Amino acid sequence: MKTKRIDKREEGIGVVEPQYYTIDSLMLESGEKLGQVTLAYETYGALNENKTNAVMVLHALSGDAHAAGLDTERKNPGWWDSMIGPGRAFDTDKYFVISSNVIGGCKGSTGPSSVNPATGRHYALDFPIVTINDMVDAQKRLIDHMGIDKLLTAAGGSMGGMLALSWLVRYPDRIRSAIPIATAIKHGPQQIAFNEVGRQAIMADPHWNSGNYYGGPPPAKGLAVARMIGHITYMSDLSMEEKFGRQRKNGNEPFKFTADYEVEGYLRYRGDSFVKRFDANSYLYITKAMDNFDATELRPLQDSLQGQKTKVLVIAFKSDWLYPAYQSKEIVKACKRSGIETTYCEVDSTYGHDAFLLEVEEETHLISHFLKKVFHEYETA
Amino acid sequence: MKTKRIDKREEGIGVVEPQYYTIDSLMLESGEKLGQVTLAYETYGALNENKTNAVMVLHALSGDAHAAGLDTERKNPGWWDSMIGPGRAFDTDKYFVISSNVIGGCKGSTGPSSVNPATGRHYALDFPIVTINDMVDAQKRLIDHMGIDKLLTAAGGSMGGMLALSWLVRYPDRIRSAIPIATAIKHGPQQIAFNEVGRQAIMADPHWNSGNYYGGPPPAKGLAVARMIGHITYMSDLSMEEKFGRQRKNGNEPFKFTADYEVEGYLRYRGDSFVKRFDANSYLYITKAMDNFDATELRPLQDSLQGQKTKVLVIAFKSDWLYPAYQSKEIVKACKRSGIETTYCEVDSTYGHDAFLLEVEEETHLISHFLKKVFHEYETA
Numbered sequence: 013m014k015t016k017r018i019d020k021r022e023e024g025i026g027v028v029e030p031q032y033y034t035i036d037s038l039m040l041e042s043g044e045k046l047g048q049v050t051l052a053y054e055t056y057g058a059l060n061e062n063k064t065n066a067v068m069v070l071h072a073l074s075g076d077a078h079a080a081g082l083d084t085e086r087k088n089p090g091w092w093d094s095m096i097g098p099g100r101a102f103d104t105d106k107y108f109v110i111s112s113n114v115i116g117g118c119k120g121s122t123g124p125s126s127v128n129p130a131t132g133r134h135y136a137l138d139f140p141i142v143t144i145n146d147m148v149d150a151q152k153r154l155i156d157h158m159g160i161d162k163l164l165t166a167a168g169g170s171m172g173g174m175l176a177l178s179w180l181v182r183y184p185d186r187i188r189s190a191i192p193i194a195t196a197i198k199h200g201p202q203q204i205a206f207n208e209v210g211r212q213a214i215m216a217d218p219h220w221n222s223g224n225y226y227g228g229p230p231p232a233k234g235l236a237v238a239r240m241i242g243h244i245t246y247m248s249d250l251s252m253e254e255k256f257g258r259q260r261k262n263g264n265e266p267f268k269f270t271a272d273y274e275v276e277g278y279l280r281y282r283g284d285s286f287v288k289r290f291d292a293n294s295y296l297y298i299t300k301a302m303d304n305f306d307a308t309e310l311r312p313l314q315d316s317l318q319g320q321k322t323k324v325l326v327i328a329f330k331s332d333w334l335y336p337a338y339q340s341k342e343i344v345k346a347c348k349r350s351g352i353e354t355t356y357c358e359v360d361s362t363y364g365h366d367a368f369l370l371e372v373e374e375e376t377h378l379i380s381h382f383l384k385k386v387f388h389e390y391e392t393a
Numbered sequence: 394m395k396t397k398r399i400d401k402r403e404e405g406i407g408v409v410e411p412q413y414y415t416i417d418s419l420m421l422e423s424g425e426k427l428g429q430v431t432l433a434y435e436t437y438g439a440l441n442e443n444k445t446n447a448v449m450v451l452h453a454l455s456g457d458a459h460a461a462g463l464d465t466e467r468k469n470p471g472w473w474d475s476m477i478g479p480g481r482a483f484d485t486d487k488y489f490v491i492s493s494n495v496i497g498g499c500k501g502s503t504g505p506s507s508v509n510p511a512t513g514r515h516y517a518l519d520f521p522i523v524t525i526n527d528m529v530d531a532q533k534r535l536i537d538h539m540g541i542d543k544l545l546t547a548a549g550g551s552m553g554g555m556l557a558l559s560w561l562v563r564y565p566d567r568i569r570s571a572i573p574i575a576t577a578i579k580h581g582p583q584q585i586a587f588n589e590v591g592r593q594a595i596m597a598d599p600h601w602n603s604g605n606y607y608g609g610p611p612p613a614k615g616l617a618v619a620r621m622i623g624h625i626t627y628m629s630d631l632s633m634e635e636k637f638g639r640q641r642k643n644g645n646e647p648f649k650f651t652a653d654y655e656v657e658g659y660l661r662y663r664g665d666s667f668v669k670r671f672d673a674n675s676y677l678y679i680t681k682a683m684d685n686f687d688a689t690e691l692r693p694l695q696d697s698l699q700g701q702k703t704k705v706l707v708i709a710f711k712s713d714w715l716y717p718a719y720q721s722k723e724i725v726k727a728c729k730r731s732g733i734e735t736t737y738c739e740v741d742s743t744y745g746h747d748a749f750l751l752e753v754e755e756e757t758h759l760i761s762h763f764l765k766k767v768f769h770e771y772e773t774a
Contacts, residue, residue, distance in 0.1 A: 137649060137650075199639070200633065200639070201633040201634060201636075201639065201654065202630045202633045204639070204656050205656050205657070208652075208656070208657045208660060209618060212614075212617070212661070215650065216615060216617070218599060233593075233597035236593070236597070240586075243586075244583065249583045249717070252581065252582040252586065253581055253583075257581075257582060258581070258687070271589075272684075272685075274582075275585050276585065279589060280593070283593070
């Protein structure tokens, strides 16, 4: 049995087709109504007859619906492929996993690069400000459509963790548990500041043209700079030291402002490859949604959770300085004070914020046990 | 006596005139010869007859020669005014303080915005790559010119600390001591990465035009983004939290991509005001000099210091995550292993890297005692 399980882990779930669900309109927190909202999503595994085995995984800033398996086009694995599949943390032999691209995004869901049905032109900055809560509202409509009463869990890291917290606060009756990873109840000023500088870099690019660049060249240089800033914050000082040190690219001569050091070449490469797959306006809208998110906006988190039957697993990483562990502890404190069952784990990782994508073994251990328990309780409730 | 001292501290040293010293040429580490090199400098206090009371203060990335007193134009205080003056840490009643703008800079010393005497045009990127050691070589020529055999100390924070380390390694016979503050033996990849993203932001600005923007509009937006990144790294998470929190600028409505939060407004203001006073090409050259600096390039630091009679005072700040205390401890370790007299203080500050400019009381206490001892020993040697 053990051997078979290991085989399955290596196999993964193969090529996955994207799916689309369109709702007529979505009322946003701002009071604006967004018409014709499409959600791109993927599913892995099979929904059981009682529809009690559905799990939603929630992507981060630059993620998309393609969380697992290989995509149809380029055969790329999903962003959490190591965590989703037969025998993996989100075991597709047991669970039905749903992953959707957030609204405001650019990977199939309606966002600023979509065509506004009212005008026939790309939304660009006519796209309304969307919030983390709006994104969750759209996801809720998707599980309504699927006939799923309750998700076993809503799980994600970074912005995905904010989405999980929003599920917890807004739809406690629609989830049995939540797994916020490497995230925060709300951004502090340093987190806002890094996002803001990224936005400024995009808006400083003349190709941005107040957001109206569709059909022309995109603000590639500005978006690349924004992404480079992001990558610095995703790694720890130590993981950069281990990966790059002061290793030079071109021998030992200091050339003028070329990428002398490995770390510079890495950042330039990551910046340049990002612009091929991401829309700059989506970057603006999604980072703004993260900055505006505050799970305590209406009332203290512990008051929101009071009396809920949901269980919470909070995971943080020691070397994550972008979403430091003390922010995860604030979530834990509120959960515990509210009386709901809460598990906290601070993983001793050196990967920095990226750890939520890389610490697969530790996360698999934590999540598979947690989910098993939640599923058992749901089945026997 | 006490009262008088406090009065003097409040008075400062009044308006200071900049001075200039031009040397015919400077041989650079790269092997290139830089012709006609001017150093802008200021001095405070009086040089004693034996020329034994001279101190050199060394500025950081965006600093200049104007370290103390008020400038003639805008009556601005110098960047270390709180530390230099009668009764202050660098007591101008006792010491003769010298501060010069580094070569490669843009505040009076020869740099990429200077006119190349060979062509009659601005150097721009024809300006050669300069190093921290080259900057110190030019400063050494200045004290040669002043007839100063030995400096009492070479002191500075951040890049100023690198300059102090370079003095220590290259000219141990010309200094009695060094005070490297909030600095490092060499940049790690995270420090290089932040500088590199700043450079990328400048070079992404079409006004940069491969460095040829003199006479036209400068790459203001790119330079502003670079400066914003810098400012985030100069503050601690906690000091940002205390200064800004999630305070909003424009009431409670989330406007599209304006500066919603105080921290965003602050960064935009700091970015925009920087471009009025700094040259983008100098930003490229000086950050590159910092990234290329390595006090262990030729041999381990402890070997360079072995047998020296210099004393070293190393200061670090607990919340400084750009130049973390462990980097200062590496300096201390090398100094101690070499056998030279070394004092280390890790100040319990929340200001982050900015602390070297702000923790005046603590630094005054440390530096005034250290200098008094060094001066006494020099006088009685």
